[in-house]
Amino acid sequence: MGRVAVWVAAGVAGLLLMVTAATAGVVGGGGGSCVGAVTVPGATPAGLSAEQARNAGVIVTVGERLRVPVRGWVIAVATALQESSLINHGDLGPNNDHDSLGLFQQRPSQGWGTPEQIMNPEYAAATFYEALLRVPGWERLPLTEVAQEVQRSAYPDAYAKHETRATEIVAAYTGGTLPVCDGAPISASGWTRPVAGTAGSGFRTADRPGHDGVDIMATEGTVVRAASGGVVVRVRCNVGGDWWEPTGGPMPCDRDGYPGLGGCGWYAEIRHAGDIVSRYCHMVRQPMARIGQTVIAGQPIGRVGSSGNSSGPHLHFEIHEGYPATEKNAVDPIRLMRMKGVTL
Secondary structure (H helix, E strand, O other): OOEEEEEOOOOHHHOEEEEEOOOOOOOOOOOOOOOOOOOOOOOOOOOOOHHHHHHHHHHHHHHHHOOOOHHHHHHHHHHHHHHHOOOOOOOOHHHOOOOOEOOOOEOHHHOOOOHHHHOOHHHHHHHHHHHHOOOOOOOOOOHHHHHHHHHOOOOOOOOHHHHHHHHHHHHHHOOOOOOOOOOOOOOOOOEOOOOOOEEOOOOOOOOOOOOOOEEEEOOOOOEEEOOEOEEEEEEEEEEOOEEEOOOOOOOHHHOOOOOOOOOOEEEEEEEOHHHEEEEEEEEOOOOOOOOOOEEOOOOEEEEEEOOOOOOOOEEEEEEEEOOOOOHHHEEOHHHHHHHOOOOO
């Protein structure tokens, strides 16, 4: 870790923080990322007590001060929700986990600082961010994986359930929405475009009411990427209403389809935080992603093709608000991705 210098002048109200990174360029998090601004510093996000809101405000304000990309603010708030419910806990006696203290349950015995320092929310947030920024490629990784790299928790999968709530809390301090970062490969919410192309046929239009996604036009062979971090839950060949699991041999989806044939062709599904599922159809060959594989935002999972019910090369992209993905929980991908800070 770098050195965290703390000066106290006239008590806690005069606290100033400065993180001196051991590696040049660590603070700021990488080119093209959105730093954002705290425009509502005194916000009280719905569902939080005054104390919780005050601590969440400290976390996002310290993130802004240190020029940490907004994605880092979401990760920090989600971590504090899991570790302390945004309550600055002191020593809880027999209920204490070893010598864990504060918003992030940091331990003096593990080098996070003195008990007095850790109990200062600004200090605790700054040291969390310093450790976060040292995780290689942290902005593309699933939130729970990044939080675990920092915290080394005994419950490594516990952070994911707080991602949606943490995003809402951070948005309350940035004027209601997370900033959209033009040109940034990964949005503040940890999402990205699945393929470079132009959106074509839309979601459940008047002439195609059964079209449960959006078509993104791209040339055959264009890389298809995971829209966000998550776990691959399905890889299948779907033609003419029939499904085949990958066998390693020739499959009906290994050739171009045509309109009226029916089916998604080669497709994959990824389950994200909050049980959001993304689906990627008509790939040119079996997706490179495998069931059970954890993928990061922007990771290649296949290539554009025209298998199944298709009139030409494109990616049919679906979003489902629920797991497993069904026709009933399909939503407009353009709308949801816009909420995630991504324009299709």
